Amino acid sequence: MPPIRLTERQNSVYEHIRAYFREHSKPPTLKEIGDALSIRSTNGVSKHLHALEQKGYIRRIPNEARGIALVDTGADPFAFDAEVPSLLLVSRTDSAHPDKLRSRPKGALFTDPLFLDRADEDDCLIGRAGDDGMSDLGIFKGDYLVIEERRWRRLPDGTVVAVLLRDALIVRQFSFLNGRLHLQPANKSYAKDAYAPRDPECHVIGPILSVMRKLGGKG
Amino acid sequence: MPPIRLTERQNSVYEHIRAYFREHSKPPTLKEIGDALSIRSTNGVSKHLHALEQKGYIRRIPNEARGIALVDTGADPFAFDAEVPSLLLVSRTDSAHPDKLRSRPKGALFTDPLFLDRADEDDCLIGRAGDDGMSDLGIFKGDYLVIEERRWRRLPDGTVVAVLLRDALIVRQFSFLNGRLHLQPANKSYAKDAYAPRDPECHVIGPILSVMRKLGGKG
DNA sequence: AGAAAAGGTGAAAATCATATCACCCATGCA
DNA sequence: TGCATGGGTGATATGATTTTCACCTTTTCT
Numbered sequence: 001m002p003p004i005r006l007t008e009r010q011n012s013v014y015e016h017i018r019a020y021f022r023e024h025s026k027p028p029t030l031k032e033i034g035d036a037l038s039i040r041s042t043n044g045v046s047k048h049l050h051a052l053e054q055k056g057y058i059r060r061i062p063n064e065a066r067g068i069a070l071v072d073t074g075a076d077p078f079a080f081d082a083e084v085p086s087l088l089l090v091s092r093t094d095s096a097h098p099d100k101l102r103s104r105p106k107g108a109l110f111t112d113p114l115f116l117d118r119a120d121e122d123d124c125l126i127g128r129a130g131d132d133g134m135s136d137l138g139i140f141k142g143d144y145l146v147i148e149e150r151r152w153r154r155l156p157d158g159t160v161v162a163v164l165l166r167d168a169l170i171v172r173q174f175s176f177l178n179g180r181l182h183l184q185p186a187n188k189s190y191a192k193d194a195y196a197p198r199d200p201e202c203h204v205i206g207p208i209l210s211v212m213r214k215l216g217g218k219g
Numbered sequence: 220m221p222p223i224r225l226t227e228r229q230n231s232v233y234e235h236i237r238a239y240f241r242e243h244s245k246p247p248t249l250k251e252i253g254d255a256l257s258i259r260s261t262n263g264v265s266k267h268l269h270a271l272e273q274k275g276y277i278r279r280i281p282n283e284a285r286g287i288a289l290v291d292t293g294a295d296p297f298a299f300d301a302e303v304p305s306l307l308l309v310s311r312t313d314s315a316h317p318d319k320l321r322s323r324p325k326g327a328l329f330t331d332p333l334f335l336d337r338a339d340e341d342d343c344l345i346g347r348a349g350d351d352g353m354s355d356l357g358i359f360k361g362d363y364l365v366i367e368e369r370r371w372r373r374l375p376d377g378t379v380v381a382v383l384l385r386d387a388l389i390v391r392q393f394s395f396l397n398g399r400l401h402l403q404p405a406n407k408s409y410a411k412d413a414y415a416p417r418d419p420e421c422h423v424i425g426p427i428l429s430v431m432r433k434l435g436g437k438g
Numbered sequence: 439a440g441a442a443a444a445g446g447t448g449a450a451a452a453t454c455a456t457a458t459c460a461c462c463c464a465t466g467c468a
Numbered sequence: 469t470g471c472a473t474g475g476g477t478g479a480t481a482t483g484a485t486t487t488t489c490a491c492c493t494t495t496t497c498t
Contacts, residue, residue, distance in 0.1 A: 005351050005354070005359075005360075006350070006351065006360065007408055007444070007445095008350065008352070008408060008409050008410065009444075009445070010444090011349070011350045011351070011360070011387075012387075015349060015350075015386065015387045016386075019386040019387075021244070024288075025240070025244070025245070025288070025289075026244070026245035026246055026285060027245055029284070029484080029485060029486085030485070030486065031484085031485075031486095039445085039446075039447095040446080040447065040448080041446065041447050041448065041449090042485080042486070042487090043446080043447080043448085043487085043488080043489090044445065044446050044447075046486075046487075046488095047444085047445070047446085048444095048445080051444085062486085062487090063452090063453060063454070063485090063486065063487080064453095064454075064485090064486080065248075065284030065285060065453090065454060065455065065484070065485050065486075066245060066284060066285055066485080067485090067486080069243075069244070070244075109331040109333060110329055110330070110331040110332075111329070111331065112328040112329040112330065113329075114328060114433070115431060115433060117433060135357070138354070138357035138358070138359055138432065139357070140357055160434055207434075208434050209433065209434060210431060210432060210433050210434060211431070211432045211434065212334065212429060212430070212431040212432075213357070213429060213430045213431075214333070214334060214336060214428065214429050215379055215426075215427050215428060215429060215430065226474070226475095228474080228475070229474090248454080248455060248456085249455070249456065250454085250455075258475085258476070258477095259476080259477065259478085260476065260477050260478065260479095261455080261456070261457090262456095262457085262458075262459090262476080262477080262478085263475065263476050263477075265456075265457075265458090266474085266475075266476085267474095267475085270474085281456085281457090282455090282456065282457080282482090282483060282484070283455090283456085283484075284454070284455055284456080284483095284484060284485065285455085286455095286456080408495095408496095
């Protein structure tokens with residue numbers, strides 16, 4: 001569901017539709033979009049809309065005037081209560097003793113409920129990415145990760161998870177095939193690996209709910 | 220303001236339009252109104268709309284598909300307390316009116332002081348990246364950005380900044396050369412651009428202090 | 439070198455929507 | 469009685485919008 005990336009041009013079409021919605025409370029026509037972005041043929045616009053629909057950004061109602069609907073449901077941060085969860089900031093631990101994770105926290109961070117994605121705050125903790133194995137996904141070494149503790153057997157294939165590998169905390173895409181845990185990186189220079197379910201070197205903590213990063217200085 | 224009274228029939232037409240707006244985020248056609256209220260002729264509906272316009276409940280745009288606008292201006296305020304820094308979540312605004320940024324917030328997010336990097340909480344706000352122009356830096360469309368409002372003249376070259384470009388909020392690497400603002404993307408498919416310091420289309424808000432992203436679900 | 443993919447142009451055909459005209463029927467008053 | 473007002477029917481004219489076709493250019497990837 002992480003929306004497919006848009007090209008620069010597609011993005012400006014999409015943003016124009018949103019802007020038009022904000023201003024007029026209704027969708028623009030193909031011609032209006034074209035006028036705004038200097039596309040003379042409604043067909044050119046139509047192709048952009050088709051791409052946006054394929055990528056899941058909009059929905060079209062065929063043959064209908066202004067038949068464009070935004071798919072984004074603009075999640076409002078107020079759907080939650082106003083309590084601020086304080087999550088433990090944990091440090092790397094020998095994967096043979098994953099239970100030590102919570103017993104030796106390095107601190108705690110306040111986190112808006114939005115970033116817990118409806119998970120129980122008591123099941124969540126914060127760790128830091130130990131390598132750049134998921135850099136193509138925009139997760140870099142040092143990033144703060146909101147992790148939901150959950151047994152790997154309940155995870156759907158493809159979930160992005162935090163893993164204690166020996167004494168490092170890393171992020172990988174998880175899948176369970178042929179009786180083994182497969183950890184797939186998103187960075188060509190990192191290797192894919194597989195482990196036995198009970199390998200003491202490898203402990204899957206649970207899915208990554210959010211990623212946070214300080215820019216500028218060192219985290 | 221509280222306009223002239225409506226007849227029962229006129230009121231149900233009016234209420235239907237409002238209901239349609241809530242459900243579809245756009246105005247209905249004459250035929251749709253007629254179908255809903257068992258009026259077979261679009262002319263019958265048209266007369267109702269004319270009456271509603273006369274009485275000041277709606278506005279019509281001639282010859283335009285779904286050319287109905289509600290005249291009503293409903294605003295909804297909100298409140299929040301502050302213990303942990305609570306930063307305004309702002310939405311994109313026409314760059315010609317950057318001052319509107321804070322005046323029309325979409326909400327607020329609690330943010331740990333760590334991610335404010337020692338900046339004054341009152342100078343900070345949260346916006347969302349409007350494109351993938353900095354994807355190589357791990358900043359993607361939809362990411363939440365902690366932005367420190369600061370005049371661009373005080374920014375060192377190379378700072379990663381949030382910019383209001385027309386009606387989009389985007390992230391770029393900033394530099395000031397030969398009397399022009401240069402905005403450098405970190406994604407090969409996006410173009411580098413430069414603007415005059417006072418170009419009304421381009422307003423630099425300030426440096427990005429942190430980036431946050433929800434995984435898995437909708438942002 | 440060749441083939442996709444992104445982005446377009448232009449114009450005709452097919453629909454969807456609105457505007458208008460002519461006419462009908464109640465009801466409430468002066 | 470007389471006639472203005474609210475509510476409607478149906479048909480037609482006139483736009484406004486979306487679709488579809490046939491081709492074209494540039495950039496990117498293999």
